Amino acid sequence: MWSISYLTLIIYQFSILSILPLYFSKITITKKLILKISLLIVMPSVVLFAFLGVYAMGYAILVVIFLVYQQTKRWRNIVHVLFMIVLVVMADHISSLVVYQVSNGTEAIISSPLVQLIVSICILFILVLVYKRLFHYFAGGYVFEQYIIPTMIPLLFMTIAFMYSDIVSMDASSFVKSVQHNLFFFVIYLMLFIIIIGFFVYLAIKNIHIKQKEMKLEDFKSYVASLEELNRDMRKFKHDYMNILTSMRHFIDSKNYSELEVYFYRHILQTEENEQAHEMAFSMLNCLHIASLKGLLTTKLIQAHACHVPMHVEVVEDIDRIALDEIQLNRMCGILLDNALEASKNTTEPWIRLAFIRMDGVVLIACINTFSSNQSHELKVHEIFKEGFSTKGEERGLGLFILRQMVDASPKLRLNTKINGNLFIQELFIDEEGV
Amino acid sequence: MKVIICEDNVIQLDHIKKTIENYAMMEGNGIEVVLTTSDPNEVIAYEQADCYFLDIDLNHEMTGLMLGDMIRKRDPLCNIIFVTTHAEMTYLTFMYKIAALDFIIKDHTGMLQQKVLATLKVAYEKYLQIGQQQAPSQIQIRANGYTRNIAIQDIYFFAASPTLHKIILHLENEHIEFYGRLKDFKEIHASMYQCHKSFIVNRQNIEFVDHKERVVYFKNGETCFASARLIKGLK
Numbered sequence: 001m002w003s004i005s006y007l008t009l010i011i012y013q014f015s016i017l018s019i020l021p022l023y024f025s026k027i028t029i030t031k032k033l034i035l036k037i038s039l040l041i042v043m044p045s046v047v048l049f050a051f052l053g054v055y056a057m058g059y060a061i062l063v064v065i066f067l068v069y070q071q072t073k074r075w076r077n078i079v080h081v082l083f084m085i086v087l088v089v090m091a092d093h094i095s096s097l098v099v100y101q102v103s104n105g106t107e108a109i110i111s112s113p114l115v116q117l118i119v120s121i122c123i124l125f126i127l128v129l130v131y132k133r134l135f136h137y138f139a140g141g142y143v144f145e146q147y148i149i150p151t152m153i154p155l156l157f158m159t160i161a162f163m164y165s166d167i168v169s170m171d172a173s174s175f176v177k178s179v180q181h182n183l184f185f186f187v188i189y190l191m192l193f194i195i196i197i198g199f200f201v202y203l204a205i206k207n208i209h210i211k212q213k214e215m216k217l218e219d220f221k222s223y224v225a226s227l228e229e230l231n232r233d234m235r236k237f238k239h240d241y242m243n244i245l246t247s248m249r250h251f252i253d254s255k256n257y258s259e260l261e262v263y264f265y266r267h268i269l270q271t272e273e274n275e276q277a278h279e280m281a282f283s284m285l286n287c288l289h290i291a292s293l294k295g296l297l298t299t300k301l302i303q304a305h306a307c308h309v310p311m312h313v314e315v316v317e318d319i320d321r322i323a324l325d326e327i328q329l330n331r332m333c334g335i336l337l338d339n340a341l342e343a344s345k346n347t348t349e350p351w352i353r354l355a356f357i358r359m360d361g362v363v364l365i366a367c368i369n370t371f372s373s374n375q376s377h378e379l380k381v382h383e384i385f386k387e388g389f390s391t392k393g394e395e396r397g398l399g400l401f402i403l404r405q406m407v408d409a410s411p412k413l414r415l416n417t418k419i420n421g422n423l424f425i426q427e428l429f430i431d432e433e434g435v
Numbered sequence: 436m437k438v439i440i441c442e443d444n445v446i447q448l449d450h451i452k453k454t455i456e457n458y459a460m461m462e463g464n465g466i467e468v469v470l471t472t473s474d475p476n477e478v479i480a481y482e483q484a485d486c487y488f489l490d491i492d493l494n495h496e497m498t499g500l501m502l503g504d505m506i507r508k509r510d511p512l513c514n515i516i517f518v519t520t521h522a523e524m525t526y527l528t529f530m531y532k533i534a535a536l537d538f539i540i541k542d543h544t545g546m547l548q549q550k551v552l553a554t555l556k557v558a559y560e561k562y563l564q565i566g567q568q569q570a571p572s573q574i575q576i577r578a579n580g581y582t583r584n585i586a587i588q589d590i591y592f593f594a595a596s597p598t599l600h601k602i603i604l605h606l607e608n609e610h611i612e613f614y615g616r617l618k619d620f621k622e623i624h625a626s627m628y629q630c631h632k633s634f635i636v637n638r639q640n641i642e643f644v645d646h647k648e649r650v651v652y653f654k655n656g657e658t659c660f661a662s663a664r665l666i667k668g669l670k
Contacts, residue, residue: 361580362580380656415612427531
């Protein structure tokens, strides 16, 4: 009772089910992979189909999901798999209806699977294109990855279960009618699904914006606080000045110049240098006119100060805008500095130098720090960006990996990294707009 | 080698000038101070020199940074050395923006002379090198705000960015990212070989090739992939 064309239809269905998700997951399709697919998915599914009917789909789905996740380790690709199944089923239904309409109700043509196959491929192609567009539209940021995908996967599973339960309970005697019926429900269901997901995305983004605003405010607060402290220091210094002068008077009166010299160099010059270094660090921020970034840098300056790591920030020319989303910019600077501080903290000669430099059509953020080079193993640049790399053991060091990802995702950003002896040098170039 | 000194403190200006002139007289190697001034406009008006000693704080509406930037734009090869009291704070800016040769901190008068001479010698050596022919096996990487000459033997591999027109050049212990198309680098040298859609490797720095797993291992422990078709070219 199984005609050849019917078999091709089934093989086609399973193959398309496995190939499409692979395409979306950006897995390069090699000969080996095709062999794997046909041996692991297509052939067993076809055999299972003979015994179990549509339930064989369950097997195919699980194996494809496993394969995709194993190859890419990204949850979003599972969503692709599940969506593809929904689309394939929909294309199938629509093609049935189209063929039926065209053939004016004679059911003879419907049972010719080849015609249906071609129509179904065309429709699937259109659906996939629409899906690709929609997905790109929604899945812009990492918000999507973190919040939406996990909620989507179970929902999609339920959708598919629902669809197949519908298909299984389909009445063979009134085929066209039930196809119509099913399709109607699927479309409604899918619309609802998209609306709900859209709403979710909207809420999640809003939530994140609020959180980031709070962080910005927090940074700014700490900047103000440190300015106040500086002000206090200044007042104290002014007050001390008189004392210092009177103490010097003592040496001068007694004409004890050699001791005066010692006193001057050891005590007075010392305090002034400290004072100046502290003051300079903050005054450099005056040329930076991005309030939230200023706040972040202040926080980091204070943090570095607390860890006894001298940190210099250079902003020689006015920088009033950097052509990058402020939140992203702060995040990147935060990663650069956190990493620098972490690496430099425990060295014999800790320091961090950060510079914002405006050049032709580009703003350069350069960050240099010392780190303790391990004698037994010389650190290499390519090891640093590996996910989870850290000199401090596991579960850390996500920062630089994220930084690399952010740079890769934007055409405006370039990141150079260099290790030179015990210096770690990162140069982040941000193109100005219109370049 | 022509030297220009621009410094607003006349005593220090004179001090640096004498230091350099004494050295030049003793060595007799053609180093010559052609202009000493405290007015940056005079420096710009003067046609050209090979080595500049500039004060950062010139007491003029034009700062040393602006002056250095102008000189650098006019002559990408000259040596620019900054003399300053507070270089500590803006070291990187001068390095990146002007590619300054060095900084001389004039706070410690005793050290000044020594430091000026040491830097002068470095500048002179660089000046001599410019005259000689450049090594032919070099490529130049250019991007906004970034130019870099790299010797072929330092290149490990080029990797294309997955979606955008960016390339990351991998050196032994450095990654440089710039805009470009990978195929433009296929022909730069005989030892370059494209072993994958998104990788061009330098044969000189390959440690070994795993033909079974199709992975290329480099001397610094880094790896990249090779495609089934193209790996055949890597023996």
